[in-house]
Every structure is written in C-alpha cells, then in structure tokens.
Amino acid sequence: MFGDSGSTRRSVLQKAGIVGVAGTGAFFSSNTVTASSTPVPVMSVENNDELGRNLEVGDTVTLSGTQSVDPDGGSLSYQWTVDHYDEGLLAGGSDETFEYQFEHVGNHVIGLSVETDGGNREFTTWNVTVIDGSPEDGMPFAGIDIDTPLEVGTSTTLEAYSRVTDPEIEAADWRIVYNSPDRTERHVRRSGMEIEYTFDQPGEYLVEVNVEGDNGEESFQSKFVEVSGSNSEPPVPIMTVANEDDLGQNLEVGDTIELSGTRSDASAGGSLSYQWTVDHYDKGLLAGGSDGTFEYQFEHVGNHVIGLSVETETGHQEFTTWNVTVIDDRPEDGIPFAGIDIDTPVDVGTSTTLEAYSRVTDPGIQSADWRIIYNSPDRTERYVRRSGMEVEYTFDQPGEYLVEVNVEGDNGEESFQSTFLQVADPNREPPVPELEIEPESDIFWVGDTVTFDGSNSSDPEGGSLEYQWIVEHEEEGLIDGVSEESFEYTFEMSGEHYVSLTVENEVGQREWDSTTVTAIPSDY
Structure with missing residues (x-):
C-alpha cells in the first residue's frame, strides 16, 4: 500500500507505521538533515493495522507528526497537505495529527512540513496510489502491465488492461512522470492500449493510465517503476565502524559508535551523497546525518536500526542497515534486567x-x-x-x-x-554457496585483477538467490562489498585478504562460504 518498491529500511520504518522521514530519498523527501537547528519531520500512520494491502477510495488514514524532532528541544508547528496529481490541493491541516478520507482514485502526495520556534522548516512526503477495489457494475478496472527490469535506452512495452471482463476497454491515455535528482519534474503523454516507450534517464518514474470502457465509463491506475542506467551500476553502500576496537562485545547505553560510509562504491564513478538514520523500534527516529561519517551515542536500551543510504549523481540509490541491540550492563538498584x-x-x-x-x-x-x-x-x-x-x-x-x-x-x-x-524449514534444503576465483589461485601480485564468481551457487529447491560479497584486508578491514553474482576485483594492497560470499534463498535461508588469498608486492 505504500506505493514504492520494498526494502529493509522501508520495512523497518513501517513496523511503527512510519512512512516518511526527511532526507531518506527512498521516501521522496526533497530535503536532508543538515544541522542541529534543523527539525526532522517524521510522518507515521496511526491506523496502519486497520488498512488493507492497497489503499482504496473510502479508506481513511490517521496520520501523526508527533515523532518529529527539534534537535534543540523546542516546540514545532505543523502543516499537512493532500495533493492529487490531477485534482490539485484537496485538503490541509495544522495540528500534530491529521485524518483524511480518500475520495479519488489515482496518485496522491501527502505532505508534512514542520517548523521550529526559530523559523527553520523541513518537510517530508508520502506518495499514495488509491484504487477502487470494488468497481461498480459497468465500470472498467484499469491495470498496467510492464516487463521489468527496465534499462535506459531500451524500448519498453506498456500495456493497459481491465481487471474485469465487462466493459471492455476501447481507449487508454498514458502519462509518464520523471522526478530528476534535482527534484524537477517532467512528463510525457501517450495514447493507446499498448505503447512503446524508451526511458532516457535512470531513476524512478510514475506511470499513470486512464482507460475508457466501451460504455464510456473511465478508470485510473498508476505504478512506480525503477529504471537503471544501461552503462552504469547502482552504488554499493558500505558501512564500517571506525572505533570497533574500542567497543566491548555488547553495545551498552552510553557507548558511542563512529561510523563511516566513505568506502561505499559509486560503481560508475562520480561522487556520492550520504544519508544516515538511527531508528529505535519503540521511540522512532532518533538521529540523522548527511556526511560521509557519522557519530552516535546510544541513550536507550533495545533494538536500533542504523541505516546508510547512498546516492549517485544520476539519482541511483541503494542502502544498507545494521540491527543493533543495546543493553545496560549497569542497571540501577531496583531495576530488573x-x-x-x-x-x-x-x-x-x-x-x-x-x-x-x-x-x-x-x-x-x-x-x-x-x-x-x-x-x-x-x-x-x-x-x-x-x-x-x-x-x-x-x-x-x-x-x-x-x-x-x-x-x-x-x-x-x-x-x-x-x-x-x-x-x-526442515523440509527445505538451504542454499549452497560456491565461491570460485578466476584465475584459480590463493596467491596473487598487487595489481592483479581477478574474478570472484558465485554463479555455481545453487538453491536445491530451484528458487532464485541473492548474493552478498565482502572483501576484508588483514589490516585495513572492510575494503569492498558487492551484491552481484560475480565481480572483478583488483588487488591494491599487499597482505592477506578475507573473501566471503553469502547467498540467500527466497524464504530467507542463508549460507556462506569464504576463503583467504594473499597479495604479494609487485617488487617482491
């Protein structure tokens, strides 16, 4: 029901019904957390458990901005808006909470702007696609069929259809909307039951269709699609703990972690932008940052999710998370542990x-x-x-x-x-990782390029696999991380390198394989 592709980061926030946090990018926010005096808007759905998988006409959402934060401890003022892509501004409010009943099918943008006592303002948005899950007799029920994945420069077929047999569709009008990384928008229009379209930029698009039945009645549908660059790869986010040696076996209240994302890989070159978040399962968003490094001191016991999102200059985004359980090994007298x-x-x-x-x-x-x-x-x-x-x-x-x-x-x-x-699952065999190196050896020269290959890994049940590679140096620690089936790697430092491959099947079972290789100085 949240209108965009799923991810670990997103599902973590949805645990509390949180659908928008400024600066994550994945939530279509147009700003980032930049300074301590800037507020952090957080939008959550209070009645998330009462809503179905899809939002339908007639559904009411109860929204809250009470988890928004002023880092300086001051009070906040709130401004809510509901915009429809065709109908324009539909509603607004200025309380901490906001309730809205959907009356129109199609794409809505719900916005929350928060402002501090000092006049600093930030906002976040939630893109919502509303359908009519119970079409009346004689009403078409629009659907969109697109073959994915999509690549820049490749002709793609967009097909409109009706999910009901009566009436039949006789016309379809399309709108394809692209939000560029600089937050400007452009769109094109096409007509036809089946059209060919070539996406010319990587990133996220909104595809909308309005169909007309043979009885003159109309129906609307939309969906978000991700278009990848044909000559570029998405970034690889890598999160490292700079002060790992200073921390104990367990993280405790009062511990400070120093995190770095500077080893993240832009793949196709160019610079990266960073977005850090710290979420607590009960208390919501606690902190954020937008530098290559990030420092945080834990103040609460319980489970935290630390997120790092990286974005390339062309708008490609990827993120990684770290689940952290914080304890208090020094409970006060009279406090259970x-x-x-x-x-x-x-x-x-x-x-x-x-x-x-x-x-x-x-x-x-x-x-x-x-x-x-x-x-x-x-x-x-x-x-x-x-x-x-x-x-x-x-x-x-x-x-x-x-x-x-x-x-x-x-x-x-x-x-x-x-x-x-x-x-x-005792009745399902776990995946079988197979780590191979080409050329086959465990000793290489600095400057040598090898291929780490996991293509012979298998799922005994015949399902698909996800891959995660890690390359660590004996002194420098983590130096690379890739989520492809195989990849090329050039040794730039002498010494031992620890290489691991983790494979995960469709039901979440994981297995891993590892090896150690040595790189020798070229002047040895």
Missing part, C-alpha cells in the same frame, strides 16, 4: 518455548509482554503479541524473526530486551 531464553535451532511448525528472566535477583519479575516480528522475503512485516513469563509459540514461516520482551519487576519497574532468531 530482562533476558530471553530460547532453545535453538528453531524449525517451522515446531512449538518453541520463549522464557523471560531477569539477570539480577532483585527485583523479581512479575510479568512479561512479548512481541514477535516477522519480515517476509517480500519485505512485508507482521507481528503477534503474547504475555507470560514463559510462552509457547509456533513459527509458521522460515526466515529471520525479531523477538522482543518487556518485563515488569515486582516493584513496578520495567526492562526491555530483544534478540534476532533464525527459523529454518
């Missing part, structure tokens, strides 16, 4: 015991509330809640789950803990 005990490994369909406990003897725990979150391979998310010191739960899908517990001590104080859990 939550722990989770789960017998692993865990298989689909098997009843599993989840036990909450306190790592301190005083106070004792009197209650525990659980939340079990599943992120499916298509990046949609669902969760269930349970209560009890010890609960039985049967995981019904393979993949990665986040298990959270909030415990209450017998003195009324609370503590939180979470852990990630991998659930396997």
Whole structure:
C-alpha cells in the first residue's frame, strides 16, 4: 500500500507505521538533515493495522507528526497537505495529527512540513496510489502491465488492461512522470492500449493510465517503476565502524559508535551523497546525518536500526542497515534486567518455548509482554503479541524473526530486551554457496585483477538467490562489498585478504562460504 518498491529500511520504518522521514530519498523527501537547528519531520500512520494491502477510495488514514524532532528541544508547528496529481490541493491541516478520507482514485502526495520556534522548516512526503477495489457494475478496472527490469535506452512495452471482463476497454491515455535528482519534474503523454516507450534517464518514474470502457465509463491506475542506467551500476553502500576496537562485545547505553560510509562504491564513478538514520523500534527516529561519517551515542536500551543510504549523481540509490541491540550492563538498584531464553535451532511448525528472566535477583519479575516480528522475503512485516513469563509459540514461516520482551519487576519497574532468531524449514534444503576465483589461485601480485564468481551457487529447491560479497584486508578491514553474482576485483594492497560470499534463498535461508588469498608486492 505504500506505493514504492520494498526494502529493509522501508520495512523497518513501517513496523511503527512510519512512512516518511526527511532526507531518506527512498521516501521522496526533497530535503536532508543538515544541522542541529534543523527539525526532522517524521510522518507515521496511526491506523496502519486497520488498512488493507492497497489503499482504496473510502479508506481513511490517521496520520501523526508527533515523532518529529527539534534537535534543540523546542516546540514545532505543523502543516499537512493532500495533493492529487490531477485534482490539485484537496485538503490541509495544522495540528500534530491529521485524518483524511480518500475520495479519488489515482496518485496522491501527502505532505508534512514542520517548523521550529526559530523559523527553520523541513518537510517530508508520502506518495499514495488509491484504487477502487470494488468497481461498480459497468465500470472498467484499469491495470498496467510492464516487463521489468527496465534499462535506459531500451524500448519498453506498456500495456493497459481491465481487471474485469465487462466493459471492455476501447481507449487508454498514458502519462509518464520523471522526478530528476534535482527534484524537477517532467512528463510525457501517450495514447493507446499498448505503447512503446524508451526511458532516457535512470531513476524512478510514475506511470499513470486512464482507460475508457466501451460504455464510456473511465478508470485510473498508476505504478512506480525503477529504471537503471544501461552503462552504469547502482552504488554499493558500505558501512564500517571506525572505533570497533574500542567497543566491548555488547553495545551498552552510553557507548558511542563512529561510523563511516566513505568506502561505499559509486560503481560508475562520480561522487556520492550520504544519508544516515538511527531508528529505535519503540521511540522512532532518533538521529540523522548527511556526511560521509557519522557519530552516535546510544541513550536507550533495545533494538536500533542504523541505516546508510547512498546516492549517485544520476539519482541511483541503494542502502544498507545494521540491527543493533543495546543493553545496560549497569542497571540501577531496583531495576530488573530482562533476558530471553530460547532453545535453538528453531524449525517451522515446531512449538518453541520463549522464557523471560531477569539477570539480577532483585527485583523479581512479575510479568512479561512479548512481541514477535516477522519480515517476509517480500519485505512485508507482521507481528503477534503474547504475555507470560514463559510462552509457547509456533513459527509458521522460515526466515529471520525479531523477538522482543518487556518485563515488569515486582516493584513496578520495567526492562526491555530483544534478540534476532533464525527459523529454518526442515523440509527445505538451504542454499549452497560456491565461491570460485578466476584465475584459480590463493596467491596473487598487487595489481592483479581477478574474478570472484558465485554463479555455481545453487538453491536445491530451484528458487532464485541473492548474493552478498565482502572483501576484508588483514589490516585495513572492510575494503569492498558487492551484491552481484560475480565481480572483478583488483588487488591494491599487499597482505592477506578475507573473501566471503553469502547467498540467500527466497524464504530467507542463508549460507556462506569464504576463503583467504594473499597479495604479494609487485617488487617482491
């Protein structure tokens, strides 16, 4: 229902119904977080669980901007707008929360602008496509068929059709909208049931169609499509921890991490822009930054998601995330210290015991509330809640789950803990990674170019695989990361290089293979 392609970053924000954060790019925001005095607008959907997969005419959304942040601690004023691509401005509001019932099919842009006491203003937007899920008798129900993936310079067929047999469609009018990286917009119009169109720029397009039935009635539909550059690759975001040696085995409240994205690869050359975010599962967006490096001190226990989005000069975006659980190893007197005990490994369909406990003897725990979150391979998310010191739960899908517990001590104080859990399907074999090097050797000269190849990796079930390569140097640490089946690599430094390949199947099962190769100085 969110109108754009899925991703880990997006699904994380949708856990709380958050659909817009300024500066992420993936949310169509036109600004970035630049200074401490600039507010951070955050838009969330309060009734997310009540809405279906698609937004339909008649649906009401309840929006909130209360998670927006003024880094200086001042108050914020709010301005909401609802725009329709054809009808123009439909509604507005100036409270922290905003409710709107959709009356029109087609693409809407919901905007939230927040302003500080000092007059600094930022905004974020949410693109929403509204359909009519229950067309009246005699009304066509427009659909769009486009063969993907799409590349710049390649002729593409756009086909309009009706999802109902009566009436038949006799005409279709198209509008193809391109939002360039500099935030200017241009569009072209075409007519015909089936048209050929050549996308001339990489990036995201909005494709709209209005169809007319043979009885004169009309219907509208739209979808977002991503067009890649034929001679360019998307960037490869690489997040590294500069002060890793200074941190303990567990991250604790008060720890400061120093992150860097400067090893990210623009692939096709050129410069990159950066966007960092820190999200907490319960407290929402905590911080952001737009430099190549980023520093953050943890103030809250629980699960955090640190995101890095990189964008090329041509508008290609990719992002990566790091899930971090922060604990407090120095609980105050009288505060419980939550722990989770789960017998692993865990298989689909098997009843599993989840036990909450306190790592301190005083106070004792009197209650525990659980939340079990599943992120499916298509990046949609669902969760269930349970209560009890010890609960039985049967995981019904393979993949990665986040298990959270909030415990209450017998003195009324609370503590939180979470852990990630991998659930396997005993009836499905995991993928088989196959890491190969061409030419075949484990010793090379500095300056040599080799091919790291994972094409012989396989899924015994015949499904597709996703690939993630990491190249680390014995002294310099992470120096490259690629998400292709195979790639070329040139040794620029002497010494040992650790190379790993992780493959993931369609249900989230992962396996990895690794090897170590040595590069010798060319003047050796």
